[in-house]
Amino acid sequence: MIGIIVLAFVGLALLFPVVMTRLAKRKLAQLERARAAIARHEGRLAEEERAGNTITPAEHGLLLGSELVVEGEPGPEELAALRAAESGDWRPAAAYLAGGANADARVRRMRPLSQLAAEDDTWLRAWREERPEDPTAALLHADALVLLAWNIRTGSAARQVSAEQFAGFHRVLREAEEASAEAAALAPDDPNPWATQLSIAMGLGWDHDRFGALWSEIVKRDPYHWAAHNRALQYWCAKWRGSHELMHGFIDEAVAAAPAGSLLAPMRLEAYYEQFARDDEKRTAWQRPEVGAALDAALADLAAADPGHHRILYARGWLAFALTRAGRATEAMEQYRALGRFIPQPWAAWYDDPRQHFVDTRIDAVKASTKAAGASA
Numbered sequence: 001m002i003g004i005i006v007l008a009f010v011g012l013a014l015l016f017p018v019v020m021t022r023l024a025k026r027k028l029a030q031l032e033r034a035r036a037a038i039a040r041h042e043g044r045l046a047e048e049e050r051a052g053n054t055i056t057p058a059e060h061g062l063l064l065g066s067e068l069v070v071e072g073e074p075g076p077e078e079l080a081a082l083r084a085a086e087s088g089d090w091r092p093a094a095a096y097l098a099g100g101a102n103a104d105a106r107v108r109r110m111r112p113l114s115q116l117a118a119e120d121d122t123w124l125r126a127w128r129e130e131r132p133e134d135p136t137a138a139l140l141h142a143d144a145l146v147l148l149a150w151n152i153r154t155g156s157a158a159r160q161v162s163a164e165q166f167a168g169f170h171r172v173l174r175e176a177e178e179a180s181a182e183a184a185a186l187a188p189d190d191p192n193p194w195a196t197q198l199s200i201a202m203g204l205g206w207d208h209d210r211f212g213a214l215w216s217e218i219v220k221r222d223p224y225h226w227a228a229h230n231r232a233l234q235y236w237c238a239k240w241r242g243s244h245e246l247m248h249g250f251i252d253e254a255v256a257a258a259p260a261g262s263l264l265a266p267m268r269l270e271a272y273y274e275q276f277a278r279d280d281e282k283r284t285a286w287q288r289p290e291v292g293a294a295l296d297a298a299l300a301d302l303a304a305a306d307p308g309h310h311r312i313l314y315a316r317g318w319l320a321f322a323l324t325r326a327g328r329a330t331e332a333m334e335q336y337r338a339l340g341r342f343i344p345q346p347w348a349a350w351y352d353d354p355r356q357h358f359v360d361t362r363i364d365a366v367k368a369s370t371k372a373a374g375a376s377a
Helices: 002-050 076-086 091-097 103-119 122-130 135-153 163-186 192-204 208-221 226-236 244-257 267-278 283-287 289-304 312-325 329-339 354-376
Strands: none
Touching: 076 091, 076 103, 076 122, 091 103, 091 122, 091 135, 103 135, 103 192, 103 226, 122 135, 135 163, 135 192, 163 192, 192 208, 192 226, 208 226, 226 244, 226 267, 244 267, 267 283, 267 289, 267 312, 283 289, 283 312, 289 312, 312 329, 312 354, 329 354
């Protein structure tokens, strides 16, 4: 017995340097990648500042890349709610969530708190214990479970997700399904408990009929719910449970039925992004007539929208991106200026380094618009 223990200690002693060497090499590789990314980013910022031929940002009504922030930075009220929740006090969060002007605005307010609860739900459990019939707390619980499930799965391609991760993902999604049903029972007229199930449907692979029944429950309560439409767009895209045809059919029908200013029309641009990325299309695909029509419709939708609409950065971001790629740089510049200091979608959601990709795309737009202005002078 003593001999076995001695051999075990010897084995560990021999193994320890190997493990530490591997960890050191991995950390060193991560550090080198980070340094390379920083160098590339600083190079782009330097190019903006030098702007030898076309792109001194201030001359075009733009901020330097170093002055920009990625959309999602919390405002004072949201930050106060998050900090209070982190310290265990749920009441500021409850007050903050009650301030949403409509169902979609409440979803947007809820998401950062759901992300916090997915990491540590101590404050949320205290809220539920004190107010077990509170529909807001019940909905937050369901949404946090959805986020927890996707955290377990990770954002990797399916082939890179382990069997254990998939098992945990599906188990927690089923728990979220039960929690969302409880939230729906506590607030029968609220579309948000039903909208929370859209990510569950996508993850558990609900068939089209079952998804259609869920969609009917949502639009019966709120026919133009922005977040629900944006999530359903993902369900209908080819990488999940649909196809290019089903995805475009869904969003085209929704836009046709929606009132002007709903800001559903810019989602067509996200649909084209999904299509072109999956088919590995060249950038010239953005110059097709059908994309031009979608751009015109999105511009009209934006013009009719309330300037304070809480989804306006999404609209301007997709317009800036797509107008640049479509060769309509002068129109794109209007959107870059209107964005001010914010970097929204698609950069904020689809790119590992959103700031650098935003700066790169904006430089393309400035150069093209400058060239067009020179040609017409």
